[in-house]
Amino acid sequence: MPHEYKIASMPGDGIGPEVIDAALDVLDAVARYSGEFTLSFDNLLWGSDFYKATGTYLPSDGLETLKKYDAVLFGAVGAPDVPDSVSLWELLLTMRGSLQQYANVRPVKCLSSIEPVSRHVRPRDIDWMFVRENSEGEYAGQGGRTHSGFGWEVATEVAIFTRHGVRRIMRFAFETAASRPRKLLTVVTKSNAQRYGLVLWDEIAEEVSKEFPDVKWDKMLVDAMTVRMVRNPQSLDTIVGTNLHIDILSDLAAALAGSVGIAASANIDPTRKSPSMFEPVHGSAFDITGKGIANPLGAIWSSAMMLEWLGEKQGSMLVMNAIEKACAEGNTTGDLGGKLNTKQVTAAIISMLAN
Amino acid sequence: MPHEYKIASMPGDGIGPEVIDAALDVLDAVARYSGEFTLSFDNLLWGSDFYKATGTYLPSDGLETLKKYDAVLFGAVGAPDVPDSVSLWELLLTMRGSLQQYANVRPVKCLSSIEPVSRHVRPRDIDWMFVRENSEGEYAGQGGRTHSGFGWEVATEVAIFTRHGVRRIMRFAFETAASRPRKLLTVVTKSNAQRYGLVLWDEIAEEVSKEFPDVKWDKMLVDAMTVRMVRNPQSLDTIVGTNLHIDILSDLAAALAGSVGIAASANIDPTRKSPSMFEPVHGSAFDITGKGIANPLGAIWSSAMMLEWLGEKQGSMLVMNAIEKACAEGNTTGDLGGKLNTKQVTAAIISMLAN
Ligand SMILES: CC(C)[C@H](C(=O)O)[C@@H](O)C(=O)O
Ligand SMILES: CC(C)[C@H](C(=O)O)[C@@H](O)C(=O)O
Secondary structure (H helix, E strand, O other), rough: OOEEEEEEEEEEEEOOOHHHHHHHHHHHHHHHHHHHHHEEEOOOOOOOOHHHHHHHOOOOOOHHOOOOOOOEEEEEEEOOOOHHHHHHHHHHHHHOOOOOOOOOEEEEOOOOOOOOOEEEHHHOEEEEEEEEEEOOOOEEEEEEEEEEOOOOEEEEEEEEEEHHHHHHHHHHHHHHOOOOOOEEEEEEEEEOOOOOOOHHHHHHHHHHHHHOOOOOEEEEHHHHHHHHHOHHHOOEHHHHHHEHHHHHHHHHHHHHHHHHHOOOEEEEEEOOOOOEEEEEEEOOOHHHHOOOOOOHHHHHHHHHHHHHHHOOOOHHHHHHHHHHHHHHHHOOOHHHHHOOOOOHHHHHHHHHHHH | OOEEEEEEEEEEOOHHHHHHHHHHHHHHHHHHHHHHHHHHEOOOOHHHHHHHHHOOOOOOOOHHHHOOOOEEEEEEOOOOOOOHHHHHHHHHHHHHHOOOOOOOEEEOOOOOOOOOOOOOOOOOHHHEEEEOOOOOEEEEEEEEEOOOOOOOEEEEEEEEEEEEHHHHHHHHHHHHHHHHOOOOOEEEEEEOOOOHHHHHHHHHHHHHHHOOOOOOEEEEHHHHHHHHHHHOHHOEEEEEEEEEHHHHHHHHHHHHHOOOOOOEEEOOOOOOOOOOEEEOOOOOOOHHHHOOOOHHHHHHHHHEEEEEEEOOHHHHHHHHHHHHHHHOOOOOOOHHHHHHHHHHHHHHHHHHHHH
């Protein structure tokens, strides 16, 4: 009997529905083609339109509803007429936090036919796995404003680092590094200037490293890390850091590797108590919404990560190989130099599944 | 009568003394050559050796002593056997804060003969002026650790943003943008995730922009900003942001433009109540200390910024032109592909002053 997975599909805003449609088509095709599993999808229309109609991004039982699924496939959130701080905190950041998806995983590599940006870099020099702490740190949500609007106003942003939170992400990162061929980990901090939470990161890295004697690891300051990514990309493999630091570095990575349009991510609860959530990195991109030209590769790659997380390694590899081949043959959207639209790229990938 | 300036020279640690020596030689030469000003230097040996001998980085009257000078030329601080969080907070960050050098200015451009890293970029596409808030934000120094070492430990890093502090750096940035030919300013925040201090940044940018109707400005999120720097560098000119955000982006900028070894910075008190401090960005670099091969261009460029700030625009331009010419003729250190050592590069620049 093929295993059946129940997936919550949350297309959200902007180009979200266009790329999630593409991902669902690919997932349907790979399930049929492999025969090893089936997928059923429920479409949850929580996003900015829902908010404008109801005053809330998530219905009151929304998180409970999500917990009934094996995984969540998420498009994008954010609308021109809602402040981003509202849409993101009420939907995306609430889900990441409440479902304790504490590991945000972002693979970045150069797909065939996509040249890295740097003159000094060959495509195979970039094959990185970013592990972003996804539940605390600079995104803990604490802080406030006092004397708002007056000349003596003070605003704070309080980054919270718990030993529990840092240890679990550090273990996850060392495990990730140990599972990859090169077994290399770089721990990013800014502990020269940030003397409390980031020094805690350094200490916990030392501690946890003892549990993983076969992982080679080093430390980098976040500012110097940008230089290393540009000048010496082949020295890096798995990379772990705080919520904000890796937010910045993983966007840079996608740009250096060729395009943010292909960047995929997984918001993972490694304990598997809650469903994990898979989302392209690109966001709602209202400037190209409705034109049918959005690059679906970020969403399709995220679906491949979902299959892998569900245990369907072969299905996941089929999708990744199809993406690689479609790129190698130039079947890409304009942002990658190709001439196809969203549906044509999707069709090309589906036709490659059988190869 | 030529104006006489009193300069505090603080070579500090690692390659600091080597590059500051080079800068002093160039400054001496340009003063002699131009005849419009004279410079006297006092050598202040406050750094990690001083700390190891006395237990403190700055003597108790150190800040008062510094206030007697017209400017400070600083090399680098940081030693392998002192935690960076100690050396930086006791010396560099104390000076920046106590002397209210609230504007950290970092020009980044491609010098002749140095190719930008990106395949898609021509040298003239990169000509950026970074303005970094240098006195508060993520470097306010607040935070702490509770239940240290226990499983339930919590550490915080508290970023502090005052309306006063944000307004003064925003005005400085708009003024800087207004003084440059393109009159373009990009304000970097992360106000979608950081809802208090960074939303304050957005609001103050709107307010201050009204005072500068001829400056064209836009807003970018710090993560997306890395992508724009890589893909679309020519769309950027002056850039302002928080202490941490611009720390990261300015290192990335230097790497994209060719080398961190040439990056210069000025820690400015725009009110001129305290002396401003000029420092290369590269740091102490103990791995190459004592070999005589450090790139002196960061320190020499910083000296040119010092002359400009003192009002010696012609002297400053002489130095910048000499740097440009030395690079164009390939008179560079190994990090820039050249074959010269520190002293030879310095001699080449001095010989170009007269051209
Ligand atoms: C949209 C934004 C809040 C989000 C983040 O910063 O986490 C995005 O940039 C990302 O990287 O997923
Ligand atoms: C050494 C360090 C504290 C410093 C900083 O982060 O300010 C350096 O990176 C810089 O950019 O001047």
